Amino acid sequence: MTLKTSRRGFLKSAAAAGAVLMVGLRPDGALAAGSETAQLNPFVKINDQGRVVAIIKHFEKGQGPATGLSTLIAEEIGVTMDQIDYEFAPSNAELYANLFFGGFQGTGGSTAMANSFMQYRQAGAAARTVILEAAAQAWGVEAGSLDIVDGMVTGGGQSAPLGDFVAAAAQLEAPAEPVLKTPEQWRLIGNPQVRRLDSEIKGNGTAMYAMDVHLPNQMVVMLARPEQSGGLVASFDDSEAKSIKGFIRAATLPNNAAVAVYAENTWAAMQSRDALSVEWDLSAAETRDSTQIKDEILAALEGDAEYNVTKTEAGPMDQAAQVVEKTFYFPLLAHAPMEPLTCTIEANEDGGVTLHDGAQMPTGPHMALAQILQLPMDKVRINTMLAGGSFGRRATPNADYQVEAALAFAITDRTRPVKLVWSREDDVRGGMYRPAFGHKVKVGLSAEGEILAWEHRIAGQSIMKGTAFESMMVHDGIDHSSVEGVSDTPYTLPGFRVGLTDTQKATSTLWWRSVGHTHTGYAMEAMMDLVAKAAGRDPVEFRLAHLGDSADAKRKAAVLKLAAEKGNWGNAPAGRSQGIAVHKSFGSFVAEVVEISGNPDDGVQIEKVTCAVDCGIAVNPDVVKAQIEGGVGYGIGHVMRDEITLTGGVVDQSNFPDYEPLRIGDIGAIETHIIPSAEAPSGIGEPGTPPSAPALANAIANTGVIVANLPMINDGVEFA
Template sequence: MTINTSRRGFLQGAAASGAALYIGATANGAMAASGSADAMLNNFVKIGADGRAIAICKHVEFGQGSATGLTTLIAEELGVTMEQIDYEFAPSNPAIYNNLLFGPFQGTGGSTAIANSFPQYRNAGAAAREMLISAAAKEWGVEASALDIVEGMVTGAGKSAPMGEFVAAAAEMEVPAEPRLRDASEWKLIGNAQTRRLDSPAKVNGTAMFAMDVQLDNQMVVMVRRTPQRGGTVVSFDDSASKEVKGFIMAQALPTGHGVAVYAENTWAAMQARNALEVEWDLSAAETRSSAEIKDEIMAALNTEPTYNVNKADRAAVKSSVDGAAQVIEKTFYFPLLAHAPMEPLNCTIEQTADGDIVLHDGAQMPTGPHMAYQQIFELPAEKIQIKSMLAGGSFGRRATPDADYQVEAGLAFIMTDRSRPVKLVWDREDDIRGGYYRPAAGHKVRVGLDENGTIVGWDHQVAGQSIMKGTAFESFAVHDGIDHSTVEGIADSPYTIPGQALGLTDTEKATSVLWWRSVGHTHTAYVMEVMMDLAAKAAGKDPVDFRLDYLAAEGDAARKAGVLKLAAEKAGWGNPAAGRAQGIAVHKSFGSYVAIVAEISGNNDDGIVIEKITAAVDCGIAVNPDTVVAQLEGAVGYGIGHAMRDQITLDGGAVEQSNFPDYEPLRISDIKAIETHIVASAEAPTGMGEPGTPPSAPALANAIASLLDSSDMLAELPMAEAGVYFA
C-alpha cells in the first residue's frame, strides 16, 4: 500500500466526541486530508465520532439522482448502510471539486456526474475505511488485514466496535494514496435495485430545501422587467403605478440596460409592481425576426453547398452514388426552438456577511461561472465569495449558461442596493419561457441511395442550424476547424457503419439566445438518423431491426448498440403488436450510453393516437443505482416525446409568443400508458443517464406513427401536433 506523506493530518478534536474525519481524492486518485473544516482540501468524506458518515457531493442535485449515486459509492467502499450516511453539497472550489471531464471547472451536466466520479468517490470511501481499520488494528493489537467495516462496525479478529470510536485515532494516521477497492463480488449497494434515493423522503414530506425555499432574515425580493425582444435595452421607465403597490421598495434599471429591477418586500408585491411599470425600450439592436424567417434561413442553407465538410468525405462522389442508386429516399427535416421549462423557475438569493463575504444561495449547476463573475462584479478575490448549493427543481441545462445569466442578474441587482438586506431574485414561469435560452432551431436534408438489393450505397446529409458554442467561453475546446460538434453529434460519431456517407454543416444566425438542452444536438440528430433508417428499411423491404443490425459491427460501440436494440425488440415482442396497434423502434448512443426504444401505439389520426407502451433497453455500464437509472430513463423518454408531440417556441417580430404551460404544454402522465425499462448487466465503467433516453424516444414514436398511418409525410417537421398528427 502506498502512502501519501506530503499531505497528512486529520481534523483533531479535543475529545473523541468532537472529532471528525475528512477525506478526499485528487483527480489522479492520490488521497489528501485537511486539518480543519475551514481548510479542507479535496474532501469527499466526513465522519463524526458518532459513526455518522457524510458524503460531500460535488454535483448539484436537481432530480437526476446524483446525490444518491455519489453517496452510494462512498457508503459501499466505507462499509456503511445507506441509513448510516448523509450528504452535503460541496462549496464552490474548482481546484478541489472540479468535474474531471470538464477540466478545471466545477459543474454538473453532460450526464457526467457518476461517470467522472466513480473511481474518485470509491477511492475516498476506501481510504476512510482503511484509516479507521488501521486505527482499530493498532488499538486491538491485530493485523489490519483481519478487519473490515460492516454496517458501520469495525469487525474481525474476534472483536467488534462502532467505527466512530476510532475517528480520533484515525486522525493521526497518514492517508493511503491507493487504498484497496472492494471487488464487485463484495458490493452490497452498487447495482442493488433496492437502494432508494436519499432525497425522496424530504421531498415528499416538504422538508427539502430548494433554492426557491431560501428565506433569509430581512430579505428583499427582486423581479426584473425584461426586454420583450432579446437585445433590447431600457431607455427610460416610469414607476408611478408601482409605487401604489403595497410592499414596493424601489425600481432601478440594471447596469447592462437589459431590464428594470423591481424590489419589494415579498414575491407577490414584486410581481405586481413589476407588471405596473411603464418602460420605453430601445429595440434597434434587438431580435426582430419571426419563426418563419428563421426557418426560411435554415432551409435556404440546406440548399447550398455546406460551409464545413464534417467527415472530409468526397461530396461529389457521394452525391454521384446517391444519384445513380436504384432507389433514392430523400427527406428534409425542421426542428423548432424549445424551452427548458423546469418545474422550478430560475431563482437565487444573495447576501453579504459581516466580514464582507458575498454569499450566493443557488441550485447552481456550474458554480464556477457565477463565482468568476462575482469576482468581477464585486471586485473581490475568490475566497471572499461563497456559493451554497441548494436542491434545484429541474434544469435540463437551463441553470448552466456560458454567461451565468441569472446569477449575474442577481449580483447586479444586489450591488445597486446598500447591501444591508439580502436580495432574492425570482423568475416566474413567463420570465422563464419568454426570456430564457432555447434549444437551437435546426434543419436536416438527407438523401439515401440504395442498390437493387436494398443496401445503402450513399448517404448525403446536410445540417444547418445555430451554434451553441461559438461566441462563448466554451468555443476553444468545443469548436474545432470551425465545426461546433454539438450540432452534428450523433451523426459524425454514430456507431453505424454507413457506406458512402457525407456530412456537411452550415451555421445560421442565432435566434435570440441558444443553449444546450437535454441531450444537446442528439435531440435532432437521433431523430433524423432513426427516421431515415426506418424509411430506408421500408424501401429495402427489410425489417427495421434487421436492417439496422446490418450496419452495426460485432464489436465495440456498435456491438453494445446492437445489444440494446435486440433487447428492446425482444422485450417489446417486436413484430407482433396487439391487434389494432403498431410499433416503432429507434436506437442511439449518447453520453457514452446506449438506449433503444420501442413505441407501441393504437388509434388513428381522426380519433387520436394513443401511446400504449414504451419499452426501453439501456446499456450504461455499471448501473450504480438501478432505481435511479429507471427513473432517469422514464423522465428522459417523457421529456423527448412530450416536446416532439406538441411543443415549440415561436417568435413574432423577435418576441416569444408562448408564455406558460397552457401554450407550452409539458408531457402529462396520461400521455403514455406504460413504460418498461430493461438494464443491460455490464462490468463497463458507468456512463451518463440523465440525457440518453431523450434522443431515441421521439423517433421511435415517429416510426410507430408512420407504420400506423402508413405515411411519414407528417413527421419531417416538429412538433407533430403542428404537422397534423392528432393525439387522443
C-alpha cells in the same frame, strides 16, 4: 475511467489544497485533534457516532447523484445506506472540479457518475483503510484481519462501531494506493433495492430548494426585460408602481438589460413590475418571425455546406436504383423546469457574500460575483441548494440569472439580502432555448436494397461558439454539439457525407436535455426506418445489418435486440402499431420500442414504451430506470406539441397552457431493462431522450404519416 493524478497525489494534494477551506484540517488533509467530526478527505466526513457524510460535488436536480455518489462511499467504507448522509460541496474548483470539464466545477452532460466513479470509490476506500489501521493499533492486531460491515469494525475476536476510531483515524496519513472492493464484494453498487436518499424529504416537504430561501429582511427582485432578444432599457417610469404596497424601488441594471423592481415580497414585486412603464431601445433587437428563421435554416440546407464534417469519399448517388430523401425541421424549445430560476445573495459578517442557489455550474457564478462585487474569490461562498429540474437551463455559460442577481445586489447598499425571482412567464418568454435546426438527408440504394451513399446536411444555431466551452467543443469551425449523433454514428454507412452550416441565432441558445442528440437522433433514426422500408426490410434487421464489429456497434446492437425482444417487436396486438429507435449518447446506448393505438386523424394514444439501456455499471438501477422514464417523457412530451415561436422577435408562448408539458395520461406504461455490464459507468440523465421521439415517429409512420416538421401537431398528428 481514470484520474489524471495518482491516488496518492489526489488524496494528499487535494486535501492539502483545500485545508484552508476545511475547518480543522491539518495541512496533510487529516482533521486536527479535538474535532467531533473528522473530514478524512475532501469527500468523506465521519462523526464520533459513526455517521458518514458524503460530500457531493455534483448538484441535485432530480437525476440522483446525491444517492449515487453516496452509494460509492458507503460501499467502500462498509456502511449501509441508512448510515450515510450527504451534503453539497462548496464552490472550490481545485478540489471539486468536474474531471471532464478541466478546472471547472459543474454538473452537466450526464457526467456526474462517469467522472466521479473512481474518485468517490477511492475516497471511501481511503477512509476505510485509516479507520481499520486505527482499530488495529487500538486492538494490537493486523489491519488486514479487520473489516467494516454495516458500520461495525470486526475481527480479531472483537467488534466496535467505526465511530470509536474516527478521532485516531484522522491523525493517520491516507494510503498511497487504497485497495478497492471487487465487484464480487459489492453489496450496494448495482443493488436494485437501494433507494434514493432524498425521497423522504421530497415526499414530506422538508426539502429545501432555492425558491424556499427566505432570509430575514430580504428584498425580492423581479426584472422587467425587453420582449425581444437584444433590447435595452432606454428609460422607465415607476410612478404607478410607487402606489403598490410593498414596493421599495426600481432601478436600471448597470448593463441596461433590464429594470430591477425591489419589493418586500414576491407578489408586490410582480405587481410593481407590471405597473412599470418602460421605453426600450430595440435598435439591435431580434425582429424576425419564426417562419423567417425556418426559411433561413431550410435555405441553408440547399446551398453548399459551410463546413465539411466528414472526410469520406462521396458515394455513387447517381448509380442508385432508388433515392430516399427527407428534410426535417426542429423548432426552438424551452427547458421549462418545474422550479423557475431564482437565487439569493446576502452579505456576510466578514465582508463577503453568500449565494444561495441551485448551482449547476458553481465556478461560473463564483467568478462572476467576485468580479461584479469586486471581492476576492475567497470572500464569495456558494450554498448549493436542491433544484426543481434544469434540463440544461441552470448551466448557462454566462451565469445569466446569477449575474442579474449580483447586479441587482450591487446597486443597493448591500445591507439587505436580495432574492431574484423569475416567473414561469419570464422563463418561457425570455430565457434560453434549444436552438432550431434543419436536416436534409438523401440516401441512395442499390437494386438489392443496399446503401450506396448517405448524404446528410445540417443547418442551425451553434450553442458552443462564443462560450467558455468553445475551445473544447469547436474544432476547425465545427461545433460538435451540432453534429454529434450523426458524424460519430456507430452505423457503418457507405458513402457517408455530413455537412454543417451555422445560421444566425434568433435568441440566446443553450444546451437542452441531450443537447445535439435531441435532433440528430431523430433525423438518423427516422431516416433509418424510411430507408429500411424502401429496401423492403424489417427496421430492426436493417439496423443490425449496418452495425459492424466495433465495441460501440456491438453494444448498440445488444440494446436494440433486447428492446425488440422485450417489446414483442413485430407482434403488436390488433389495431396497434410499433416503432423502434436506438441511439448512443453520453457514452450510453438506449433502444426504445413505442407501441401506439389510434391514428393521426382521430388521435394517437401511446400505449407502451419498452426501453433497453447499457450505461456501463448501473450503480443504482432504481435511479437508472427513473432517469430513463424521465428522459422518455421529456423527449416525447416536447415532440408531440411543443415549440417556441416568434412574431416580430417576440415569443408567442408564455406558460404551460400554450407550452404544454407531458401529461400523465399521454403514455400508458414505460418498461426499462438494464443490460448487465462491467464497463465504466456512463451517462444516464440524458440518453433516454434521443430515441424516444423517433421511435414514436416511426410508429406513427406505419399509420401513413411521416412526421418531419416538428412538433408532430404541425404535421397533422392529433393525440388522444
